[in-house]
Amino acid sequence: MFEQTFKNIDDILYKDSGADSELDYIGQTSWVMFLRYLDELEQDKADTAELEGKEYTYILDEEYRWPNWAMPKTAEGKLDIHRAMTGPDLVQFVDQKLFPYLAGFKQKNIDNPQTIEYKIGEIFSELKNKIQSGYNLREILEYADELPFRSQKDKHELSHLYETKIKNMGNAGRNGGQYYTPRPLIRAIIQVLQPKIGERVYDGAVGSAGFLCEAYEYMSRDRENLSTSDLETLQTKTFYGKEKKNLAYIIGIMNMILHGIEAPNIIHTNTLSENIRDIQEKDRYHVILANPPFGGKERPEVQQNFDIKTGETAFLFMQHFIKSLKAGGRAGIVIKNTFLSNSDNASVSLRKHLLESCNLHTVLDLPGGTFLGAGVKTVALFFTKGEPTRNIWYYQLSPGRNMGKTNPLNDRDLEEFLALQKTKPETEKSWTISTSDVNQNYDLQVKNPHKKEEVILREPVEIVAEMKLLDKETKEILNLILELL
Numbered sequence: 001m002f003e004q005t006f007k008n009i010d011d012i013l014y015k016d017s018g019a020d021s022e023l024d025y026i027g028q029t030s031w032v033m034f035l036r037y038l039d040e041l042e043q044d045k046a047d048t049a050e051l052e053g054k055e056y057t058y059i060l061d062e063e064y065r066w067p068n069w070a071m072p073k074t075a076e077g078k079l080d081i082h083r084a085m086t087g088p089d090l091v092q093f094v095d096q097k098l099f100p101y102l103a104g105f106k107q108k109n110i111d112n113p114q115t116i117e118y119k120i121g122e123i124f125s126e127l128k129n130k131i132q133s134g135y136n137l138r139e140i141l142e143y144a145d146e147l148p149f150r151s152q153k154d155k156h157e158l159s160h161l162y163e164t165k166i167k168n169m170g171n172a173g174r175n176g177g178q179y180y181t182p183r184p185l186i187r188a189i190i191q192v193l194q195p196k197i198g199e200r201v202y203d204g205a206v207g208s209a210g211f212l213c214e215a216y217e218y219m220s221r222d223r224e225n226l227s228t229s230d231l232e233t234l235q236t237k238t239f240y241g242k243e244k245k246n247l248a249y250i251i252g253i254m255n256m257i258l259h260g261i262e263a264p265n266i267i268h269t270n271t272l273s274e275n276i277r278d279i280q281e282k283d284r285y286h287v288i289l290a291n292p293p294f295g296g297k298e299r300p301e302v303q304q305n306f307d308i309k310t311g312e313t314a315f316l317f318m319q320h321f322i323k324s325l326k327a328g329g330r331a332g333i334v335i336k337n338t339f340l341s342n343s344d345n346a347s348v349s350l351r352k353h354l355l356e357s358c359n360l361h362t363v364l365d366l367p368g369g370t371f372l373g374a375g376v377k378t379v380a381l382f383f384t385k386g387e388p389t390r391n392i393w394y395y396q397l398s399p400g401r402n403m404g405k406t407n408p409l410n411d412r413d414l415e416e417f418l419a420l421q422k423t424k425p426e427t428e429k430s431w432t433i434s435t436s437d438v439n440q441n442y443d444l445q446v447k448n449p450h451k452k453e454e455v456i457l458r459e460p461v462e463i464v465a466e467m468k469l470l471d472k473e474t475k476e477i478l479n480l481i482l483e484l485l
Helices: 002-015 022-051 087-108 116-126 134-145 152-171 183-193 210-219 228-236 246-258 313-324 345-357 411-420 460-484
Strands: 201-203 239-243 265-268 285-290 325-336 358-365 378-385 391-396 430-434
Touching: 002 022, 002 134, 002 152, 022 116, 022 134, 022 152, 022 246, 087 116, 087 134, 116 246, 152 210, 152 246, 183 210, 183 285, 183 325, 183 378, 183 411, 201 210, 210 239, 210 246, 210 285, 239 246, 246 265, 285 313, 313 325, 313 345, 345 358
Parallel strands: 201 239, 201 285, 239 265, 285 325, 358 391
Antiparallel strands: 325 378, 358 378, 391 430
16 A cells, blocks of 8 residues: 555656656755654554643644644545645745745754754755646655555555665666665664664764664664553654754654654764864764765865865765774774775875774775666775784675676675674685785775786676766866866
C-alpha cells in the first residue's frame, strides 16, 4: 500500500508543471509528509495528555492543522467537499498563508533551535511549494492522508520507502548523488566503530542523514531492553549534524523523523564557515561518521578557518573532523582515494597531521562504482584520536563483479572485511604497513603487495563521469579567479 501511494504521488508530480526532477519530487513529497507526520504527532500528544487528565497545547493554530486545511472530513470520515479547498484557492492558501505562517516559527523559537517548533520554521523558510496545480495538490494531500505514522512498524516501512526515494534521487545524477552513501557501507562503518548509548555521534556533512539514521538503528536495536532514560538520551542527546544545502537539510530532517527521532539535532549551516580554532571540548564528539562532498572548492575566506590551507572541500572537512573528535574518539570517514597519495603541500601536511594526532588503524579500499554515477575511487578511513599511528591495516574490497545500478554494493560484500578487521590478518586482500616505512611525503596509497600490478580498464561511464567532474571543478576555479579579478 505504502509503495503504491508513493508511486501515485510521483505520478502526479510528474504531470505537474512545477516539479520537473527527482530532486523536486522528494522535496515536495517531504513537506507534505512532514505536515502529515506533525498532525499524527500532535494527535498522539493530545491523546496522552487526555489520558493523564491534562490539556495539550497544540503547536499549530487551528486554521493550519492538517484536518482543517488539508483534509476536512464529514462525520462519516469522508473528505468534506464543501469545506475542502482545491484548485487556485488551495495553492493560494498554501503559498500566501500556510508557508509564511510556518516559516514564522523560526524567528519565534530562535533561542530554542533543537525544538520541533524551530525545525518547522527552518524547513518552511527554505522550501517553496512547487506544485502549481491545486487539483494535483488536492490529490497528493488525499494520498498522504492515507499514510499511517503511528506504529513503529508503519514508520519503519515509510522510512524504508523514503530511503529508496533518496537512492533514486542519487541515481538520477545532477547533484542528487551527493545525498546518497550506500547503506551497506554505512552499516559496515558503524559496526566497526560500535557507538554506544551515552556517546555523542556527529556528521558534519549530513546530507540525507544516512549515517545518523543507521547509527540510530544500530544503537536502538535492542529497544525492548532499553530504559526510558536510554531512549530519551537517544532521542535528544546522541545524534548531531550540520548541513549547508537547503534540500539536503530538509531531506535529512525528514529521514531522521521517519526513523523515529522526533526533533533531529541538525543545524542548517556551512560547517566549514566555523573556525576550527574556536572548537572547544564541549563541541567535541565521541564518534564521527561522514562522507564529505567530493570535488568541492572553497573560497579563500573559508580556507582561513583552517591551519592547512586548501581549496579541496573534503580536506577541510578532514581537519574539522580531527579537531571535533574527543580524545579517544573514533571516526569513519569516506574520502577520495587520492587523499592517500596527492603530492601537493596541503595533502602531505594533512596526512602528516592525521598520522601524528590519530591512530589511522584501518583503510578500506572501495571498488570503482561504489558510488553510482560519481566515477571516482574512494576509501573509508578508520581512526582514533589521541595516539600516533604505528601500523595501518588495508583491506581491498573486490566483490568479483562490476559495480553499478544493477549490481550495487550489498551487505554480503562487506562480511569478510567486518570479520577480518577484528584481528587484521594478512590475506590476499589485506596487508599491514608500518608508518616507519612511509616516505617523507607520507604516501599511503593502496598497493596490495600480494597482487601483481595490473592495468585496470575503467568502464566508459566512469570515465565520462570523471570528465564531467573535472569540467565542473575547472569552471568553479575559473569563476573564483574571475571574482577575484
